[in-house]
Amino acid sequence: MLDSLTRYFVAISALTVGLSSAVAMIMLSAYLSIFDWTLIWIIEYSDLAKLALVGTALASGIYITAFQYIQSIYDAYTDKTKFRYFIFGFMILIWGLTTGRELYLDYASNGPLYSYHLAKTLSWGLFLFIAFVGPSHLADWTQRKWSVIGSDISMLTVFLGLTAATFAFYTRDVSENxxxxxxxxxxxxxxxxxxxxxxxxxxxxxxxxxxxxxxxxxxxxxxxxx
Structure with a gap:
């Protein structure tokens, strides 16, 4: 692994910076648009660069730490298909009961947290879907199946936007700070x-x-x- 990182250090660094910048732009736009979409126009390159640098530092640590475990986790994940479906079904059940109760109480009481709970429900639901489907797409990424790669990137973009929107709703409606x-x-x-x-x-x-x-x-x- 260290040999691969050393050999492709420049390419990996450029890719990490590019991905971090893209993630920063997506999440920042989604976050600010909840309050007022015109706030996007006061963002400067220095702000984006700062967020991208923070994201790069976090992403680099995650990539280096997690890369060596991905293959072993993927093998264990795909070898136990029935167990995988059982775990996924159990998580969906817990997610459905928890978020369903929150949304029902918001609807019944016309509460002010409906937007926050709805965004949280969608973001967690999409996260579970990505966690379930993602490992099975690793082979398609290796084989450069661009239709699968494009759909996965689009799904991840939506997830990042929903996550940022959820945090914005929390800041606006829930946080007491x-x-x-x-x-x-x-x-x-x-x-x-x-x-x-x-x-x-x-x-x-x-x-x-x-x-x-x-x-x-x-x-x-x-x-x-x-």
Whole structure:
């Protein structure tokens, strides 16, 4: 494995940076669009580069650690077909009961968390589907079956978008973390920080999305949740 990494280090590094940048763009766009899709236009290359670098560091560690185990896990996974279907069916049952209960309670009470629970249901459902189908597609990727590769990439893109949207709904509707933001001319109480960018700070105040220059921020204090 180390010989392969050394031989193709440049190609693997370029691929990792490219994938991390693409993932950062997808998830950032999906996350910000829940609050206001126009926020996408204040994203700068420095913001994207920072997120891509963080993603590259995380992805590199995951790739190097997990690569040597993929083949052995895949062999054990495919050799026990009945056991695989049993585990998948059991996970689907737990997922269906848990998320079904949440959605029913939201529908019955007209609760404000319906969007969050729906996004979480879809993202977890798609994750289980990818976990079940993914290993059986490894051979198709090795054989360069582009139709399978394209469909898998599309499915993964949707999953990443749903995951980012779920986190956005959590930040907007569920999280009780709040901050006090002091600027040069005003103080904003009980805010929810959406994102801190290189030149902007984006936050919510009473369901309003506010964008201010980062240079105007004097202090940010976290309000403890009791």
């Amino acid at each position: 709040s901050h006090e933001i002091k600027t040069k001319s005003a103080t904003f109480d009980r805010t929810k920080i959406i994102m801190m960018l290189s030149h902007h700070v984006v936050f919510m105040v009473e369901k309003r999305v506010v964008v201010i220059p980062a240079s105007d921020v004097v202090k940010i204090e976290t309000v403890a949740v009791r």
